[in-house]
Amino acid sequence: MDGVLGIEEYLVVASILFCIGLLGVILRRNVLLILMCLELMLNAVNLALVAFARYSGNMDGVILTFFAITVAAAEVAIGLAILVALYRRRKSIFLQDLNLLGR
């Protein structure tokens, strides 16, 4: 490889994506979008892991990414199931309407 493209580029992109996801989680009020932003964060980490693995020639990071994808899919499935069940009761998926607890 010519080595023009360094690991920095990948890490910068990954960290920016991570921050975008985090901002989304903090700013958005729609739970669906929050779940999406959480996925963005996990994906950013995945990119960083694969970049680390590629540049150090070690497979473990890629394997960890594989597991991270699995976990993310499971989390989304459960999250959406809860969301739908909650929507049937409350008719809203906005954080400000999820206020039964703590009153």
Add this chain to the structure above:
Amino acid sequence: MNDFKLYAEANDWGLLVPEISLAFGALLLLCREALRKQGRESGGGLAFLLQGGLLVYFVARYLFFDPRPDSAGESAFNGMIQQSFPADVMRCFFLGCAFLTSLFANPGLRERRLPQAEFHALVSLAAASMMLLVQSNHFLMLFVSLETVAVCFYVLVSYHRGSPYSLEAGLKYLVFGALSSAILLFGIALLYGTAASWSGGTAPSDPLSFTMLEQFVAANSDSLAVRAGTAFVLAGLAFKLGAAPFQAWVPDVYQGAPTAVTAYLAVASKSAGFVVLFNLVTGPLFGLREFLIPLLSLVAIITILFGNLGALTQTNVKRLMGFSGVAHAGYLLVGIIAAIGMHPDVPEKSVFWAIVFYLLSYSLASYGVFGVMGVLAPTEDADQPRSLYSSLAQKQPFLAFTLAVGLGSLAGIPPLAGFIGKLLLFVVAFQAELYGLLAVMVMGVVIAIYYYFAWIRETVFPPLPSLDSSDKEPQVLWSPQFPSLLLACILGLLTLTTILLGFYQSSLGQSF
């Protein structure tokens, strides 16, 4: 491909008999449920039998056949897990928690006509993955088993799917959990990346393994990336512990979750988090002690203050237990800090013993309290004002006594187990010369006595007679029922153990 053969041969499944049998038990429960005839209720009997049997088997095995308190810990599954005596103790502990949870939850499930087999299967699977979690010696294993625990709990918390409280709690738990797992993964990625591309010295061949990371971290303790990675990993774990900065979910989720699940969450999940944290800070991250002590101290102080001050104003007892759970996490964090920063002549074992004893007393008392709460719960068990318990001592003296002992132990009243637990933590913190933290802890305990006693007082003394309702009972709709015999026996046993442990704890400690 000889190395692959070596890898494959290192998988010794015999070491994980309890976990495997729990998992297969869960599968059995699910299969039986799937093949069940329509209309026939399936009870939790099989689950109790399975979990209780395993517990007995496991305890007996370690008490009589294979006691290995002094073994240094055996690495298995290519370094994925490490078995040691402390981990074995925790495995028994989780089995016990699973058994109690299944037992306590069953009446509520039956009453609400919720599927029972799935609940017990999930509880068993959560226990199995927590057992793996405390043994994990590799970040990949840690991540996977941590997430399995988390996913089990997402479902369990929102298990009362007819109740918006439970679902809302589940959703909040999930959002916080997913956020913390992303942060945890980010931390792992940073540690992995720096370790894998370490240029000084030989890069570890398996940069995710705790053992290999230990050397790397010790040599690079001033690297910013390592510190950032560590901080992220700890932040991710803080979610499990219910410690700052991820403590905000605790009161809501504790309140909304089904009561038995709240107990499980409060005791087992938190203990798993603490054991993992202990393993991490005394293992791979030990090289960062100068960095970890101030960081964790800050976290502990915020956690203790948040929990205790928040609990002061609560009138809903489930929320109160949530806040106080945060406070207990703070005390335990002090123990963790003592483990890192202890004086050289304090053995590490004694710190671990203090933490385990605290967890034990906390779990006994919590299960007692939550057990009573589960028995007394109205149809919507998220909605438990303190007034619900007024003059319980007159109506159900047994339950009131159990509750009082549990709360007293949580508060740390002298003859009870909780007092000894706090005392042991104080001692190790003192030995580690953490005077500032000690002061905060003492302050927290004093505050805690206030709110726990407000609750006990409510149960003992009848409410003030209201002026306008002379002949009308205030709680006409609610009359406490005596629990089933089995449940009563278990509650009595918990109470008895709490009292006895207050007197005879030293013989237990010697086995360490």
Add this chain to the structure above:
Amino acid sequence: MDVAWEMFLLKVFYGILALVAILTFAAYAVLAERKVSAWIQGRVGPNRTTLPIVGDIPILGPFLRSLGLFQPMADGLKFLFKEEMCPGQVNRFHYHLAPILALIPALSVLAVVPFGQYVASTGADPIPLVLADLDIGILLIFALSSLGVYGIVLAGWASNSKYPFLGGVRASAQMISFELAMGLSVLPVFLWVNEPGSIGGLNLARVVDWQDNGWGMIFVQPVSALVFLVALFAESNRLPFDMPESETDLVGGFHTEYGAFKFGLFFTAEYAHVIVGSAIFALLFLGGWHFLPGVEDPWPIGWSGAALSFLWFALKTFAMSFLFIWVRWTLPRFRYDQVMKLGWGKLLPLALGNLLLYAVLASWMG
């Protein structure tokens, strides 16, 4: 010009060629659909369209006309020159995006589908003719074709109208349900192909190489073939699984609100799916470009052999496409809940059991 650049140009050329070929095939698949349906129903089918000059050739012209061979051109012109309409209630951006999203994955799958082999005169191993000879071939096909559902879902949603919406929802549920069975059904195939000592991987060309004695994989793994075929029907939304567009209960399903060129894109995408799906089935289970069972490949060395192998493979693909059409005009449509039950209750356990069986077999055989 260096070699890399030349290779790049060659690939681009191949790519354009493949696109043209698949679009032509798709157009003629429509004709085949009409002709076969007519034949099944005892009609004649399209036989009027003609071209000015070719159609005037004495005997050949009328013959071609009666075959309807000029019909696709007329259809294409119609799609191109019809008035572009955009209903008022739609979500404009997504409405226009949907047909494009439907067509792109259907075409991009082509990149990893091998379509013949080239045997060099030096006696070296045959080289598969494929745009991208990737290790992950089948996985990429699944990945790309799973993107195809977005076009349908988006069309259904953007139309802002009841029936298309139902079609879109159905499409997404159906897609998820059958993808699992589909993925599981090909696993035994790759389990078989990746026997110890082989190069292995998930490459489609490897599967074809494995079948070089001419006996297709379908004889080794009939259950896999069956599950894959059923899932293929469902994934390409063909009858009896055309829930997203079933015209009797949803008017036109997801494309009710579409007309002219945008409808043409959907139409092409559907037939491209059919053809690519047939090709993949032929590759996986019917021996690809290898000749009849037990017969040595008669293809000569060099490019003529490559062309012949391609033609033989195309023949198999057309036969499969014929099966698609035949089934469509023969079987009634399932009810929606039956489709879901079939996917989760029948195909998935079948595929799982099949995988287990072959895994046990493989470990038993060493």
Add this chain to the structure above:
Amino acid sequence: MNEEILFYLFSTLMLFGGSAVVLSRNPVNAALYMILALVSLAVLFLTLDAFFLAALQVLVYAGAVMVLFLFVIMMLDVDLRERSRPNIMAAALGLVTTGAVVAILLTWVGEGSTIRPSVGSVPTPGNPLAFVTGSKAFGYALLTKYMLPIQVAGFLLLVAMVGAILLGRRTKLKSSEGKDGS
């Protein structure tokens, strides 16, 4: 050369998609941008020679997870647009946190390497867990060294499945109005 073009093109696309997810008011748009970001990420995986993961990324995320999202968005077919503006305090907090994260990473990045070790396509006996481009390495690693985690992950998926079925089932509870079957 090609790699660089791919990298810059698709990382731009990915970051654009990600920001659009955060900023878009319509969930369907957000889901589409999300798909854009995920597919671009798959291309970035390709530039890192992780072909198997790239395919997996598209298959799992774009093929299943986002379809699920779209399905739910459509099923809850209501006005899902956000009504309230995000509050400024949260935004400030977020900016500070994210700024810190970027700063930390950028500092570390100064030490980063630019040289990729050359890799083969199949695992070698000597170093079985070295990075290789082929998908076979995954099989070997997962079924030998990572056998235990893969089993646990299997149970994780089982739990997710059981949970989704449990929670998604129409409730037959006392609290629900009337007696609704199925």
